[in-house]
Amino acid sequence: MGSDDTAEGVDKAVEHGPAEAASAQSDPMSERPAVPGLMSDTPRQGGTGPSTDGRWSQRPYDHPAAGWGAAASVMRVLARERVPVKGTRAMFDMNHAERSYDCPGCAWPDDTKGLKLDICENGIKHVTWEMTHKRVDREFFAAHSVSELAEWTDFDLENQGRLTEPMVYDAATDHYVPISWADAFELVGGQLRALDNPDQATFYTSGRLGNEATFLYQLMVREYGTNNLPDCSNMCHEASGRALRASIGTGKGTVDLHDWEQCDALFVLGVNAASNAPRMLTALAEAYDRGAEVVHVNPLVEAGATRTIVPHEFTDMARLKSTPTSTLNLQVRPGGDLALIRGIAKVVLERARENPDVLDREFLESSTRGFEEYRELVEATSWDELAVQSGLGETDIRRAADIYLRAERALISWCLGVSQHEHGVDTVREIVNLLLLRGNIGREGAGPSPVRGHSNVQGNRTCGIDHRPGAEFLDRLAEVCRIDPPRAHGLDTVRSIEAMHAGELKVFVGMGGNFVRAAPDTEHTAEGLRRCELTVQISTKLNRSHLVHGKQALILPCLGRTELDEQPGGLQSTSVEDAMSMVHLSTGRKRPASPHLLSEPAIIAGMARATLPGSATPWEWYVEDYDRIRDVMARVLPGFEDFNTRVRQPSGFRIPQPARERTFHTRSGRAEFCHAELPDVIPDSADVLVLQTMRSHDQWNTTIYSNNDRYRGVRNLRELIFMNVDDMRARGIEEGTPVDIVATSKDGSQRSLHEYRAISYDLPRGSAAGYMPEMNGLIGAADYSTQSDQPLMKSVRVRVTPSTSVSS
Numbered sequence: 001m002g003s004d005d006t007a008e009g010v011d012k013a014v015e016h017g018p019a020e021a022a023s024a025q026s027d028p029m030s031e032r033p034a035v036p037g038l039m040s041d042t043p044r045q046g047g048t049g050p051s052t053d054g055r056w057s058q059r060p061y062d063h064p065a066a067g068w069g070a071a072a073s074v075m076r077v078l079a080r081e082r083v084p085v086k087g088t089r090a091m092f093d094m095n096h097a098e099r100s101y102d103c104p105g106c107a108w109p110d111d112t113k114g115l116k117l118d119i120c121e122n123g124i125k126h127v128t129w130e131m132t133h134k135r136v137d138r139e140f141f142a143a144h145s146v147s148e149l150a151e152w153t154d155f156d157l158e159n160q161g162r163l164t165e166p167m168v169y170d171a172a173t174d175h176y177v178p179i180s181w182a183d184a185f186e187l188v189g190g191q192l193r194a195l196d197n198p199d200q201a202t203f204y205t206s207g208r209l210g211n212e213a214t215f216l217y218q219l220m221v222r223e224y225g226t227n228n229l230p231d232c233s234n235m236c237h238e239a240s241g242r243a244l245r246a247s248i249g250t251g252k253g254t255v256d257l258h259d260w261e262q263c264d265a266l267f268v269l270g271v272n273a274a275s276n277a278p279r280m281l282t283a284l285a286e287a288y289d290r291g292a293e294v295v296h297v298n299p300l301v302e303a304g305a306t307r308t309i310v311p312h313e314f315t316d317m318a319r320l321k322s323t324p325t326s327t328l329n330l331q332v333r334p335g336g337d338l339a340l341i342r343g344i345a346k347v348v349l350e351r352a353r354e355n356p357d358v359l360d361r362e363f364l365e366s367s368t369r370g371f372e373e374y375r376e377l378v379e380a381t382s383w384d385e386l387a388v389q390s391g392l393g394e395t396d397i398r399r400a401a402d403i404y405l406r407a408e409r410a411l412i413s414w415c416l417g418v419s420q421h422e423h424g425v426d427t428v429r430e431i432v433n434l435l436l437l438r439g440n441i442g443r444e445g446a447g448p449s450p451v452r453g454h455s456n457v458q459g460n461r462t463c464g465i466d467h468r469p470g471a472e473f474l475d476r477l478a479e480v481c482r483i484d485p486p487r488a489h490g491l492d493t494v495r496s497i498e499a500m501h502a503g504e505l506k507v508f509v510g511m512g513g514n515f516v517r518a519a520p521d522t523e524h525t526a527e528g529l530r531r532c533e534l535t536v537q538i539s540t541k542l543n544r545s546h547l548v549h550g551k552q553a554l555i556l557p558c559l560g561r562t563e564l565d566e567q568p569g570g571l572q573s574t575s576v577e578d579a580m581s582m583v584h585l586s587t588g589r590k591r592p593a594s595p596h597l598l599s600e601p602a603i604i605a606g607m608a609r610a611t612l613p614g615s616a617t618p619w620e621w622y623v624e625d626y627d628r629i630r631d632v633m634a635r636v637l638p639g640f641e642d643f644n645t646r647v648r649q650p651s652g653f654r655i656p657q658p659a660r661e662r663t664f665h666t667r668s669g670r671a672e673f674c675h676a677e678l679p680d681v682i683p684d685s686a687d688v689l690v691l692q693t694m695r696s697h698d699q700w701n702t703t704i705y706s707n708n709d710r711y712r713g714v715r716n717l718r719e720l721i722f723m724n725v726d727d728m729r730a731r732g733i734e735e736g737t738p739v740d741i742v743a744t745s746k747d748g749s750q751r752s753l754h755e756y757r758a759i760s761y762d763l764p765r766g767s768a769a770g771y772m773p774e775m776n777g778l779i780g781a782a783d784y785s786t787q788s789d790q791p792l793m794k795s796v797r798v799r800v801t802p803s804t805s806v807s808s
């Protein structure tokens with residue numbers, strides 16, 4: 001089960017010692033708190049990737065992104081999942097053929113021209129991971145106790161294949177044993193009915209859930225009586241949503257792919273496009289080719305920020321022809337984006353003193369509020385401050401400003417590098433401030449463009465997964481669905497974990513995802529889940545969250561997006577919304593992994609009926625034909641009118657985006673300038689580094705495909721920390737040697753990881769980087785943004801020292 005993926009570019013690598021070298025010492029684990037759910041008997045604390053005794057190596061990657069390395073990696077994955085033929089067909093079906101399914105990977109929109117093969121390496125990996133022929137059945141669970149499985153790596157858990165039937169935890173034997181669907185629903189319903197009040201249960205959503213299931217899920221939860229609807233978005237783009245809502249009256253970006261094709265300047269902040277939104281590479285290369293300027297803002301120069309081989313241009317691949325994807329790379333300090341953007345605004349305002357037409361004065365006057373105050377704030381901010389806080393020199397900021405000013409149409413996009421910080425909301429609002437200055441919103445080729453994560457995370461929010469629902473939405477839900485939804489705000493991800501510890505939560509339902517691994521403070525989250533009376537996981541594959549469970553626990557296996565969903569009304573499709581607000585249908589094409597699987601809507605309906613026996617909602621009738629769910633959604637959700645007809649148009653339909661038409665649904669009816677103070681993002685002590693936790697190229701959030709990170713030149717290693725070489729020297733750390741990492745939380749508590757490999761990397765002094773989810777254990781429960789309640793996954797304050805327990 002070892003890692004069989006080979007990293008491109010490692011042939012010239014200096015090979016370091018085997019990974020075990022660091023672990024061959026007297027047992028340092030004994031003095032450490034055990035990290036629940038991780039491999040307890042081995043010093044390899046991560047325990048997420050495949051076990052390996054292969055040698056690890058790292059060398060800079062100097063090839064263009066995508067290309068044949070990507071193609072070769074895909075072929076290996078297809079072979080591993082034993083689906084070469086179907087896998088190949090699957091990738092041609094995906095996103096394109098009539099009645100096909102939407103890529104369950106990222107939320108980047110499809111190429112609506114429909115002429116090209118809009119697929120990517122990681123999307124294919126993702127689909128084949130779901131399509132595997134391997135199965136986790138009752139014999140598997142009979143053979144392995146939960147305690148035994150808890151010692152397995154996360155890779156090995158998921159690598160067993162697809163779950164096949166509902167299972168319930170049997171405490172007497174410490175095994176999961178089969179349970180009928182009816183009994184499983186009754187167990188959920190019985191527990192929920194028995195709670196003192198509905199707020200003692202929480203209902204998590206991962207961003208994979210289709211819109212129809214989403215709508216039913218939130219309906220069930222609200223009819224039951226709570227708004228406890230935490231979701232992965234609480235860890236992802238919550239900040240973006242809140243900022244955009246405050247600034248322009250809608251929680252989404254305003255642009256679509258056409259705008260990406262029209263802009264003259266494109267700013268890409270905090271995105272690792274080559275790994276996490278590979279289809280964006282095409283847009284970047286096309287932009288460059290037609291003469292648009294592309295600015296990448298990132299502490300790391302990621303692979304997609306230099307050159308790419310356009311993934312679907314097979315002739316380019318054959319000729320190894322690459323296209324540049326950038327005109328300027330700015331290696332900002334972590335959290336320094338706000339200072340950079342303010343610096344650009346400062347130059348814009350400076351120029352406007354000479355030439356007032358630099359500003360879109362008419363737009364500023366007619367459609368915005370708070371401009372003069374913003375001007376004063378920016379002018380009062382010194383270049384020294386901006387330079388220190390951004391980590392960039394004035395010259396670089398001016399270069400970026402020149403690009404912004406030269407552009408008739410500018411588009412700014414961002415992802416987690418912006419949102420997962422203390423000042424994520426202020427930073428996104430500053431991005432909007434800058435756009436407003438030159439009227440770069442609500443016209444072709446211009447606007448804000450958050451790059452969403454999960455394929456339907458945006459649709460989930462649109463369709464009601466929101467722990468802070470608006471009154472208007474609740475009123476319509478009440479009227480159309482004839483329920484009395486609760487009005488008080490519910491719990492998000494961070495607060496759900498708190499409530500578990502306070503004994504206020506008894507039931508956790510996870511609609512997809514891998515909560516214990518995705519959430520911060522792994523040990524603390526695990527303990528919270530263990531305190532629950534019941535944990536329910538609706539999943540496709542076995543993961544850590546099945547093994548870190550409540551007193552009672554259920555695994556409810558569901559159909560994946562690639563699979564045929566047959567109901568009495570015929571073959572069903574579900575709809576999804578991409579990062580640019582396009583809603584379209586997705587229809588599975590493959591025979592289900594097991595005849596005992598139910599669709600997510602069917603599982604929700606089953607739980608709802610058992611929980612709400614007297615409910616007037618026609619749960620079973622909805623599930624017979626999803627058109628019926630869409631008809632109700634059309635009446636509740638603005639922009640979904642005539643849903644069933646419009647979603648069947650060839651590329652679906654776009655949800656109206658008032659801000660795109662320069663209609664701002666803010667209280668003032670205008671776009672609002674934000675006047676945030678420039679945050680101080682520099683730690684007090686020079687000893688402290690700001691650590692970001694990110695994805696490797698070969699993982700999907702908590703799903704690890706291999707221990708390689710091709711574009712960062714890493715092979716066979718995940719327990720690493722990338723550091724600036726001068727920071728290493730200052731701490732007496734040699735290249736590739738083991739280090740201990742101690743994080744200090746906002747509340748003063750400390751968490752640590754031991755024997756991680758220090759790797760020198762081109763990143764700003766004072767910063768460091770490593771992989772999630774291994775490093776989630778460093779992020780304290782108290783470490784979330786007060787602006788967004790998002791865990792601070794991109795700014796963990798750490799001290800790094802050579803490992804004490806190792807004789808070098």
Ligand SMILES: Nc1nc2c(c(=O)[nH]1)N[C@H]1C(S)=C(S)[C@@H](COP(=O)(O)OP(=O)(O)OC[C@H]3O[C@@H](n4cnc5c(=O)[nH]c(N)nc54)[C@H](O)[C@@H]3O)O[C@H]1N2
Pocket residue numbers: 105106107122236269270271272273275276277297298299300302332333334335336337415416417418421452453454692693694695696697699700701702794
């Ligand atoms: N293959 C694959 N695709 C995915 C995912 C996956 O795991 N695998 N996950 C999906 C999900 S849910 C999401 S949300 C997205 C995540 O997509 P990304 O946001 O690309 O995810 P990360 O790997 O966390 O990378 C964060 C990036 O931000 C940069 N960064 C860190 N701190 C800062 C900062 O302070 N300022 C700036 N400007 N940049 C910074 C990092 O160097 C890195 O390039 O991808 C989605 N797509």
Ligand SMILES: Nc1nc2c(c(=O)[nH]1)N[C@H]1C(S)=C(S)[C@@H](COP(=O)(O)OP(=O)(O)OC[C@H]3O[C@@H](n4cnc5c(=O)[nH]c(N)nc54)[C@H](O)[C@@H]3O)O[C@H]1N2
Pocket residue numbers: 158205206207208209232233235236237416420453454511512513514515517518519520538539540541542543558559560561600693694695700701702703772773775776793
């Ligand atoms: N330190 C740190 N932590 C992070 C982040 C970070 O950057 N740093 N990123 C955060 C972000 S942006 C996100 S979005 C979260 C991700 O958090 P989650 O969404 O909770 O995690 P995933 O790893 O995407 O979930 C994978 C599991 O989903 C299940 N699954 C897959 N497909 C389906 C399906 O079709 N239906 C159902 N019901 N289940 C399915 C499988 O069982 C699989 O094991 O992690 C967050 N955690």
Ligand SMILES: [Mo]
Pocket residue numbers: 232235236237452453454
């Ligand atoms: Mo995400």
